[in-house]
Structures are given as C-alpha cells and as structure tokens.
Amino acid sequence: MKTSFALFRRSGPIGVATICMLVFGISVFGIVQVLAQNENAGEPKNKKSTYAAMAEVPEKAREKENPFAGDTQAVAAGGKLFEQHCAECHGPKAGGTRKGPSLLREEVQQAAPGTLFWILTNGVVRRGMPVWSKLPEPERWQIVTFLQSLKLQTLTSQRPPE
Amino acid sequence: MAAHVNPTFIRQKVPGLSFLVLILSLLSCRSAVAQESPYIVTYDHYLEEPGSLEVEYFSTFGTQRGGNDFDAFWTEFEYGATAWWTTEFYVDGQTTFDDSTIFTGFRWENRFRLLQREHLVNPVLYIEYENTSGADKILKEVEGHDVESDYAASNAALRKEHDHELEMKLLLSSTFKGWNIAVNPIVTKNLLPSEPWEFAYAVGASRPLALKASPNRCNFCRENFIAGVEMYGGLGDTQSAGLHDTSHYLAPVVAWNLPSDWTLRFSSGFGLNDNSHRLLLRWGLSREFSGFGEIVGRFFGGRP
Numbered sequence: 091m092k093t094s095f096a097l098f099r100r101s102g103p104i105g106v107a108t109i110c111m112l113v114f115g116i117s118v119f120g121i122v123q124v125l126a127q128n129e130n131a132g133e134p135k136n137k138k139s140t141y142a143a144m145a146e147v148p149e150k151a152r153e154k155e156n157p158f159a160g161d162t163q164a165v166a167a168g169g170k171l172f173e174q175h176c177a178e179c180h181g182p183k184a185g186g187t188r189k190g191p192s193l194l195r196e197e198v199q200q201a202a203p204g205t206l207f208w209i210l211t212n213g214v215v216r217r218g219m220p221v222w223s224k225l226p227e228p229e230r231w232q233i234v235t236f237l238q239s240l241k242l243q244t245l246t247s248q249r250p251p252e
Numbered sequence: 253m254a255a256h257v258n259p260t261f262i263r264q265k266v267p268g269l270s271f272l273v274l275i276l277s278l279l280s281c282r283s284a285v286a287q288e289s290p291y292i293v294t295y296d297h298y299l300e301e302p303g304s305l306e307v308e309y310f311s312t313f314g315t316q317r318g319g320n321d322f323d324a325f326w327t328e329f330e331y332g333a334t335a336w337w338t339t340e341f342y343v344d345g346q347t348t349f350d351d352s353t354i355f356t357g358f359r360w361e362n363r364f365r366l367l368q369r370e371h372l373v374n375p376v377l378y379i380e381y382e383n384t385s386g387a388d389k390i391l392k393e394v395e396g397h398d399v400e401s402d403y404a405a406s407n408a409a410l411r412k413e414h415d416h417e418l419e420m421k422l423l424l425s426s427t428f429k430g431w432n433i434a435v436n437p438i439v440t441k442n443l444l445p446s447e448p449w450e451f452a453y454a455v456g457a458s459r460p461l462a463l464k465a466s467p468n469r470c471n472f473c474r475e476n477f478i479a480g481v482e483m484y485g486g487l488g489d490t491q492s493a494g495l496h497d498t499s500h501y502l503a504p505v506v507a508w509n510l511p512s513d514w515t516l517r518f519s520s521g522f523g524l525n526d527n528s529h530r531l532l533l534r535w536g537l538s539r540e541f542s543g544f545g546e547i548v549g550r551f552f553g554g555r556p
Contacts, residue, residue: 170469215335216335220302224296226460
C-alpha cells in the first residue's frame with residue numbers, strides 16, 4: 091500500500107485526479123446499479139419499450155423471409171445459440187427475466203420473421219439490448235427459427251389431452 | 253463508543269479482502285459464451301454486453317535488436333456499463349529477458365457507441381487515459397514515431413520516464429456477409445504541454461470460418477474460429493507528420509471461442525520496416541462473466 095501511495099504521489103496532480111475520477115466513477119456506477127435495480131424490481135426490465143421497438147421495424151425489413159423456415163436442424167442450432175447468447179437476459183426458456191422481456195408473448199410470437207431478425211441485428215440499444223450483428227446472418231436466422239418454434243411448442247403444451 | 257481500528261490491520265487486510273470480494277463476485281456470476289473478435293490491437297464496434305465483465309490476460313513476446321527480447325503482459329477488466337458504453341481498466345507489466353520484471357502502469361479506457369442502430373459504417377468513440385512508464389512494452393498501439401530502438405535500453409533506464417497520455421480513437425467498423433472490416437484512426441496527446449499530438453492507425457478484417465452454427469455443442473466446430481488479419485503503425489506527429497521514422501506491423505490473427513466460455517486468441521505480428529520489431533508474438537485468454545453488475549449492485553445494497 092505504501093508503495094502504491096508513493097506511486098500516486100510521484101504521479102503528481104494528474105495521477106491523483108485520475109484516481110479520484112476512478113473512485114468517483116465506481117461509486118456512481120454502484121449507485122446507478124442500485125437505483126436501476128430498485129426501480130425495476132419485480133417487473134421484467136424494458137418490457138413495454140422492447141415490444142414497442144418492434145413497431146419501429148421498417149416495412150422492407152419485415153418482409154424478409156427466413157431461409158431456414160421449417161428446418162429442424164436450424165431450430166436445434168438456434169436453440170444452442172439462444173442458450174449461449176440470449177438466455178442470460180430472456181431466461182433459459184425465453185420466458186423473460188428482470189433484465190429482458192419474455193419472448194413467448196404474443197407480440198413476439200406473432201411477429202414476422204423479418205421483424206425478429208431486424209431487432210436481433212439492430213438491438214434496442216437505448217433500452218439495454220445490444221446489437222447482435224456480430225453473429226453472422228445465418229446464425230441470426232437460426233435464432234429466429236428457434237424463437238418461432240417456441241410458438242408451436244407452447245401451443246402443443248397448451249392443447250388438452252384427447 | 254467509537255471502536256478502535258488498527259491502521260496497520262487495514263493496510264494489511266483491505267487489499268486482500270477487496271481481492272476476495274472480487275473473486276467471490278466472479279464466482280457468483282454466470283459465465284457466458286462470447287463471440288469475440290480475433291483482433292488484439294484493432295477494435296470493431298461491438299461493445300461488452302450490459303452488466304457483463306470480461307476478464308482478459310494478454311501476452312506479447314517481442315524480439316529486440318540492440319537489446320534483450322521481452323515478454324510484455326496486461327490484464328484487462330472490461331465491463332459493459334450499458335448497451336452503448338463499455339469501460340475498461342488495464343494493468344500492464346513486462347519482463348525483459350536477462351534484465352527484470354516490472355509493473356509498467358495502468359490504463360482506463362471508455363468506448364461509446366454513437367449511433368443507436370446498425371449502419372453500413374458504425375462509429376464508436378474511444379477515449380483512454382494512460383499512466384505508464386517508458387518501460388511499457390505491451391505495444392497495444394504503435395503511435396507517432398515509436399520505433400524498435402526506443403525499447404532497447406534497460407528497464408532501469410526506461411522506467412525513469414513517466415507518461416500521462418490521453419488517447420482518442422474513432423472506431424469505424426462494418427460487418428457484411430460475415431466479414432468484419434474495422435478502421436481505427438488514432439490521436440494521442442502526452443499531457444505535457446511541450447509534447448506534440450501523435451497519430452496512428454489500426455485496420456483489420458476478419459471472418460468466422462463458418463457462418464452457420466451446428467446443432468450440437470462442439471469445441472472444434474468451424475463456427476467457433478474467427479480468423480483475420482490486422483495492420484497497425486504510427487503516422488508521425490504534429491511536428492513531423494508522415495511515415496518516416498515510424499514502425500508498422502502486419503499480423504494474422506485467430507480467435508477460438510470455446511463453448512466452455514473461454515476465448516483464446518493468437519497473433520503473430522511481423523515488422524514491415526527496419527524500425528519495427530521483427531516479430532511480435534501475442535496470445536490472449538479471456539472469459540466473460542455475465543450478471544457482474546447485479547452482484548456489485550447487491551454489495552451497494554441493491555435488491556437481489
């Protein structure tokens with residue numbers, strides 16, 4: 091510790107200012123995290139805004155067709171990608187968490203594949219969803235295929251036994 | 253009644269306890285598979301996912317004419333504060349063979365995404381403060397008139413120089429058909445008024461070996477590998493801009509994103525002129541921990 095303080099002293103006013111900025115930054119970060127958590131406690135974060143963002147998808151993007159539609163291999167691959175990249179926020183079964191909304195809701199399940207692909211590509215940055223264009227286009231379509239397969243799974247599980 | 257706290261106890265225990273808290277926080281986090289780019293010097297426009305902490309260790313072996321070869325290393329803590337802001341803290345060190353191993357400084361870097369949506373070219377603003385000694389050899393960026401002979405002196409001589417620098421980059425990056433192209437113009441200012449502004453560049457191109465994911469978890473699937481090339485070097489300074497007395501490197505790069513949440517990176521940089529180190533052999537290991545922000549928030553009293 092003594093050595094560290096000596097190092098800061100040698101760094102002069104700029105070094106001390108940097109340390110102060112770091113301490114201030116970390117404190118602000120902690121407080122912001124607490125406020126954000128308390129404000130959103132008990133409600134899936136950004137639920138309304140994220141669904142509202144789907145209405146902003148350009149018409150041309152909505153019309154894009156899923157090249158993997160009906161491909162069971164794509165569903166499996168999309169499920170793997172979902173688990174790796176999306177489950178952290180949207181939950182392992184896409185039912186939503188405090189950080190991200192449910193993807194089983196009507197708004198998502200009835201959306202055009204192109205809409206989901208556009209949201210994946212562009213994210214909803216102002217509401218905390220990052221852009222996912224770093225995943226190659228076919229992988230994003232595989233995730234869309236998986237998401238749309240959840241609709242069928244939900245319907246099947248809801249059907250009364252014959 | 254105020255409790256008496258022994259200052260020696262605080263001095264001895266606080267750093268250890270802080271480290272323990274950090275380790276416990278990381279253990280409490282869930283790991284996440286990242287799709288990391290293979291670049292080591294160049295930046296693309298993708299930021300850390302919000303709330304995630306990525307811990308990275310990098311090593312650079314460099315050959316040195318007129319001096320001893322070295323191995324410079326740094327540890328990065330990269331945190332996604334929001335979907336448009338990533339902040340990073342670096343700690344640097346180096347071993348010069350037949351000389352010594354020393355701590356060479358720290359850096360604090362911030363990246364801000366400027367546009368909400370994806371575009372053909374996506375700009376990100378990069379601002380970094382560096383507090384390093386002249387013995388810093390990580391070569392994370394090569395600026396101004398940085399040349400190989402600058403690093404030839406002994407560590408004892410080099411560490412006498414202290415640099416406080418502000419570095420700014422405009423990260424321009426585009427992804428199309430699986431290819432990522434990134435261009436980073438760089439401007440650096442030593443905070444001493446007498447020092448000139450220095451210029452540099454870094455460019456890179458990369459692509460995953462497969463664009464489609466396979467249905468099963470696998471270590472050696474082609475989609476887990478991203479290969480590319482990057483080039484970086486100095487462009488002089490305000491007193492003497494241009495390519496004379498500058499060094500430049502061309503480096504093939506590869507990243508291996510493992511399903512076990514680790515990412516490995518390799519790069520072999522070749523000096524392109526006589527002012528450059530002949531070889532910069534780099535490797536890095538990183539792991540992403542998601543949910544780190546929530547854990548830290550809980551330490552400050554946030555709700556679980």
